[in-house]
Amino acid sequence: MKAESFSVTELELAGWPVRITSYRIGETWHAKADNVSPGANIARAKADGREQAEATVIERASARLGATRRRPQG
Amino acid sequence: MSGYAHPEVLVTTDWVDQHGRDDGVRVVEVDVDTGSYDEGHVPGAIGWAWDSQLCDTLVRDIVPKDRFEKLLGDSGISRDTTVVLYGDNNNWFAAWAFWQLKIYGHPDVRLMNGGRVKWLAEGREVSLEAPEIAPVDYSASDPDLSIRAFLNQVREASGSGAADMVDVRSPAEFSGEILAPPGLPETCQRGGHVPGARNIPWGKACAEDGTFKSAGALRELYAAQGITGDKPIVAYCRIGERSSHSWFVLKYLLGYDGVSNYDGSWTEWGNLVGAPVERGA
Numbered sequence: 001m002k003a004e005s006f007s008v009t010e011l012e013l014a015g016w017p018v019r020i021t022s023y024r025i026g027e028t029w030h031a032k033a034d035n036v037s038p039g040a041n042i043a044r045a046k047a048d049g050r051e052q053a054e055a056t057v058i059e060r061a062s063a064r065l066g067a068t069r070r071r072p073q074g
Numbered sequence: 075m076s077g078y079a080h081p082e083v084l085v086t087t088d089w090v091d092q093h094g095r096d097d098g099v100r101v102v103e104v105d106v107d108t109g110s111y112d113e114g115h116v117p118g119a120i121g122w123a124w125d126s127q128l129c130d131t132l133v134r135d136i137v138p139k140d141r142f143e144k145l146l147g148d149s150g151i152s153r154d155t156t157v158v159l160y161g162d163n164n165n166w167f168a169a170w171a172f173w174q175l176k177i178y179g180h181p182d183v184r185l186m187n188g189g190r191v192k193w194l195a196e197g198r199e200v201s202l203e204a205p206e207i208a209p210v211d212y213s214a215s216d217p218d219l220s221i222r223a224f225l226n227q228v229r230e231a232s233g234s235g236a237a238d239m240v241d242v243r244s245p246a247e248f249s250g251e252i253l254a255p256p257g258l259p260e261t262c263q264r265g266g267h268v269p270g271a272r273n274i275p276w277g278k279a280c281a282e283d284g285t286f287k288s289a290g291a292l293r294e295l296y297a298a299q300g301i302t303g304d305k306p307i308v309a310y311c312r313i314g315e316r317s318s319h320s321w322f323v324l325k326y327l328l329g330y331d332g333v334s335n336y337d338g339s340w341t342e343w344g345n346l347v348g349a350p351v352e353r354g355a
Contacts, residue, residue, distance in 0.1 A: 001201070003114065003194035016256040023194060025114040026202075032107070035256040037244040038316060039163050039277055041107045042257035064257035071251060071265055 001026055005050070010036065013058065014065035018042075020057065022050050029053040033061035077289030079329025083172075083322075084187045084286070085158055087196060094118050094158065100151050103190065104128070104171045105162040106315070114200035116160065116186075116193060120149055120207065124167040124315070128174060136222075136337065139214050142178050147212035153181065160186035160193070164277070164284040169318040173335055177222060179215025185322065188284040195283070221321070223308045223336040228343070232268050232350070237306040237332075239271035240296075242320040243340065247312070248273040250353035253344070254312065261312065262344030266351040268310070272299040273355070276316040279323045292328055303330030310336035310343075 006023040013033075022031040031053035033043040043060035047053040078084070085093075094101045094116055101119040103111045111121030122128060127145055128137050137145065151157060157175060161168035165185055175183045186193070194200070223231075231237035246252045250265030267273070278295055281287050287295070301307060307324055309317040314337030325333040343349055 001114065002197045002199055004197065006195045006197070021191070025200060028113075030113055034163070035258075037246070037277070038255050038275060039166075040255040040258055041163065042255075044107060044109065046113070061257060068252060068254075068256045069260075070246075071253070 007050075011058075013062045014068070016065045016068065018061055018065070020054055022054055022057075024050070031057040033057045035065070078286075078327045079289075080326040083184050083326045085184050086187055087193050087198065090116060090158060090160070090186050090193075091198060098154065099156045099158060100149060101158045101160070101186075102149065102168075102171065103161055104159055104167045105190065106166055107162055110162050110190065112202070114194075114202055115190075117199055117201040118205050119160075119201075120205060122149075122171060124170060128167070128171055136174050136177065139178065139217065142174070143212045143214050146180075146214070148207070148209050150207040150210055151180075151212060152210050153213070156182045156184065158184045158186055160189050162190045164191070164280050164319070165189040166276075166315045166319055169322045170315040172322060173221065173318040177217050177219070179218060187286060192284050220332075221325070221334050223310075223334040223338075225338055225342060225346075227334075228268060228308055228310070228336050228338075229349075231306075231308055232270050235270060237308050238301050239268050240299075240301060240307060240309045240317075240320060240324075241267045241271040241273050241340075242276040242309055242311045242316050243267075243273070244275055245273060245355065247340070249355050250351075261341045264344045264351050266344070266353040267340075268343055269350050269352045271310075271352075272301060274299050274301070274320070276311070276319045279320065286323065286327060289327060292323055296324070296328070303328065306332035306334070308334050308336050310339040312340045313337070314339045 045056035159168040253260040
């Protein structure tokens, strides 16, 4: 068994750059989202298809990123 | 891997493919996302959870010696086992595990260069099965705390400049714009950085495929911020795992002396009453 159809894409969610990684192992598609800088995993999902796994992980990541507060630096 | 001060602490994915199940070798996956191992892992690898097995779950601390000995013994690891660590996020928590194995004196510890993502991206075999392990007895050394920095040492270094402070978080965390990586819970009361620290994000040490940059590129990266190894270096981040990665680079790939990891990191400093804080880039 191998990770197949490995794919990495970047997009912006809630104003933050996000990296979406997806691949299939066996019959299961896995998707993960990380916040690029610093690269921490913020959401993961699995589904029967890539589209569904990525849609779920984007929804979860968006919710978490939307709660991130930027603060004044003075 | 030529040019590194200690190339023996790195192995390639090819090497793990060929030797990962040899007698005397134990491959261990340590992820940020502790569910990753169950999705599929290097055949023959075992998984450790950083948040329950590589820390004290009562007091904020690294894993206590007796629990460390049990973990390694239950993992079939003896003192002469070659332990190969890998994980997600380009080996964040694999480096955290590496650091603790060195604190407790395990002789032969290595990182799989590129970590989990490189293994998957190369289309190598993965397994869903956890291997059956015959437990052994393991006896750890007394902790080597020369590679671990504590609050008082950081306070002294910040005030006197006796050591170089390297903050390996993202620029937005360093400046105080955000209190935690985007999407993660805020774990401190104040944003910013330890006065005098230089910001060299951990990820700058990695190439596109997750492997470490060349020795020359790494030396230039740190030298550009005045970090040349001519005095002790303290690396820190938010909870100590990203800084384990940079600690590994500075100590083993560049061979600098006196490098320590401040695992209290910003979660400690940014919550201290009265601690001085700098903001901005």
